[in-house]
Amino acid sequence: MAPQTGPSDKGPPSIPAFPELLTWEEIRTRNGGGRGREQWLVIDRKVYDVTQFSRRHPGGSRVIGHYAGQDATDAFVAFHQDKALVKKYMKSLLIGELAPDQPSFESNKKKSLLEDFRELRCTIEKMGLLRPNHFFFFLIFLHLLVLDAASWLVVWYFGVSLVPFLAGMMLFTTAQIQMGWFQHDLGHCSVFRKPKWNRLLQIVMINMLKGLPASWWNHLHNQHHAKPNCFRKDPDLNMHPLLFSLGKTLSVELGKQKKKFMPYNYQHKYFILLAPLALVPFFQLTIFYFAIKRKKWLDLMLIVAFNIRVCLMYVPLMGFKNFMVYYWLSRYLESTWFIWVTQMNHIPMDIDYDKNEDWVSTQLHATCNVNQSVFNDWFTGHLNFQIEHHLFPTMPRHNYWKVAPLVKSLCDKHGIEYKSKTLLTAFVDILKLLIMELVYLGQILTWFTNSKGSGASRIQPCEEIIEQEQAHYANEAHVPKQELLHAAICVAFIFTLTHNSTFGSRTVHTSWIPVSGGLGFAYLGFSTCSHPVGSMSASVHGLLGIQNNKQAGEGKRETTSDQGIIPVPKSGGLKKEINSASIGINYNVNFVILRGLNPQGLIPHGKGQLYHSDLKGG
Numbered sequence: 164m165a166p167q168t169g170p171s172d173k174g175p176p177s178i179p180a181f182p183e184l185l186t187w188e189e190i191r192t193r194n195g196g197g198r199g200r201e202q203w204l205v206i207d208r209k210v211y212d213v214t215q216f217s218r219r220h221p222g223g224s225r226v227i228g229h230y231a232g233q234d235a236t237d238a239f240v241a242f243h244q245d246k247a248l249v250k251k252y253m254k255s256l257l258i259g260e261l262a263p264d265q266p267s268f269e270s271n272k273k274k275s276l277l278e279d280f281r282e283l284r285c286t287i288e289k290m291g292l293l294r295p296n297h298f299f300f301f302l303i304f305l306h307l308l309v310l311d312a313a314s315w316l317v318v319w320y321f322g323v324s325l326v327p328f329l330a331g332m333m334l335f336t337t338a339q340i341q342m343g344w345f346q347h348d349l350g351h352c353s354v355f356r357k358p359k360w361n362r363l364l365q366i367v368m369i370n371m372l373k374g375l376p377a378s379w380w381n382h383l384h385n386q387h388h389a390k391p392n393c394f395r396k397d398p399d400l401n402m403h404p405l406l407f408s409l410g411k412t413l414s415v416e417l418g419k420q421k422k423k424f425m426p427y428n429y430q431h432k433y434f435i436l437l438a439p440l441a442l443v444p445f446f447q448l449t450i451f452y453f454a455i456k457r458k459k460w461l462d463l464m465l466i467v468a469f470n471i472r473v474c475l476m477y478v479p480l481m482g483f484k485n486f487m488v489y490y491w492l493s494r495y496l497e498s499t500w501f502i503w504v505t506q507m508n509h510i511p512m513d514i515d516y517d518k519n520e521d522w523v524s525t526q527l528h529a530t531c532n533v534n535q536s537v538f539n540d541w542f543t544g545h546l547n548f549q550i551e552h553h554l555f556p557t558m559p560r561h562n563y564w565k566v567a568p569l570v571k572s573l574c575d576k577h578g579i580e581y582k583s584k585t586l587l588t589a590f591v592d593i594l595k596l597l598i599m600e601l602v603y604l605g606q607i608l609t610w611f612t613n614s615k616g617s618g619a620s621r622i623q624p625c626e627e628i629i630e631q632e633q634a635h636y637a638n639e640a641h642v643p644k645q646e647l648l649h650a651a652i653c654v655a656f657i658f659t660l661t662h663n664s665t666f667g668s669r670t671v672h673t674s675w676i677p678v679s680g681g682l683g684f685a686y687l688g689f690s691t692c693s694h695p696v697g698s699m700s701a702s703v704h705g706l707l708g709i710q711n712n713k714q715a716g717e718g719k720r721e722t723t724s725d726q727g728i729i730p731v732p733k734s735g736g737l738k739k740e741i742n743s744a745s746i747g748i749n750y751n752v753n754f755v756i757l758r759g760l761n762p763q764g765l766i767p768h769g770k771g772q773l774y775h776s777d778l779k780g781g
Contacts, residue, residue, distance in 0.1 A: 183260075186261070190205060194233075195228050195231040202214045203232065204232070205261065210261065212258045223385050233269070238522060242556060244358065280522070290565075293557060303341075304345060311339075313334045323485055333496075351556050370462060376462035378462055379453045386398050393515070406425055406441060407430050409514050435594075507533065523579075532582065533584060535547060535564055
């Protein structure tokens, strides 16, 4: 029978009696980036076309598109509590199912791991660990209201002298951050069983008590959970590359493209000040832009009402100028608290483009835990259990500690590292990883120095050098505080500080990283040779060769090249800077002659390539 034409064509598409059989190859091409911008995804072997629906998706338009062309079964189960209700609305989106000869799992995903994880989730549901304890959340809600009221009462009763001003500000900051953790629970529908009650109370918490739109938060945060640490899919990584260089892959990419938006060699220093400082205006500007662009008029009205309420509460007590200091300094402190707590679990982990890994691997590679304690639980809003939270987003936070041993057993069985650390170590790891990104930011050379040789050089590609350096420096035991301090100081200068050693014929491995400076490029050196006391040598763009020998006395300043002796300018200033950089590191710097070294060996060979240079020093 010929298909009907006429007015009936304008109705909704009918569900085929016999679903179309599709292959994974066909589904992968519908990832939203093709010619038709089609978005298909798979849930329990059923294929759904969400191209038009993504705009109406209650969890946000982008989060569902991040799984276009992929299997979204585990993500769907993780995000939705009332699955039977949701599937009723999905019937009109169904376009087919996987052909019988097609596997249930994509080829690049770990079948046994996913099967065990799904069995674990069933066990957790039977144990009742997804059911909230309403009394627990009532106490959370009560304590943040007490903090908020106390911040106003301190100023009202004691006045605006320095001590009550600071005390009130700290109470206000603490109340605001605790409200943030609580609305986070509500956004994940983990406080009530019914989603509508979670949404309603979340609007009260974040819109009326914090001045942020709930729809804006959910739009961003759901994307983060769907694809954590996946560049261009996780909004938390939007600070790359405008403010920071994050992740090995992204940093190497920036170096090859020779792009630089900030002085990344100082990013471990300015992160402390700039990250929370940038977050305050970002939040304040984007919330209004988001509400107006998407016509969220209720959100916009409640945000304005919050600001009016806060002004009416505090301006009569302290005046407008004092209130501006009180309010914005509180926001900065809250932003600092928020940044360090949320990023300590993610920045030290893998950051890359989406690799379409299975749900468990995606979450575990992007998250780590902080050891449990009463203070850590309260201070972080139980986000010290980031692994459990990402695997089970709708789980109430008071049950994280109960499921943690089960998750750890799953990781041990499948050889996946389950990372947990102290709170202080987690904070330090943020700065340490920001320093490590300098190793990846640019072209990396390894310099093998041997006491015997002819000075000839051999060049060969060596992408694996990056992996070796990461393995060496990512291990805290191999990075003593003295060496970290050395790295932090070195990046401030335009000359090379080379961690070198001269122990007979022993081979020393030194990685060279180009660091942009005011006078061109210098090379920052990290030694992979373990020794208690090293030394420094310096080289400016490969033209100035100065080597240190602890046993040598005063040395001569000269260098050699294929053309003979190269005149070297006076290095008094350079020596002074090296000595000043060595303060507190117990390095003894002496200058001696360096012969038989081809200076071109220190210069990158080829645009955008990584090379392994074997140089024989005479």
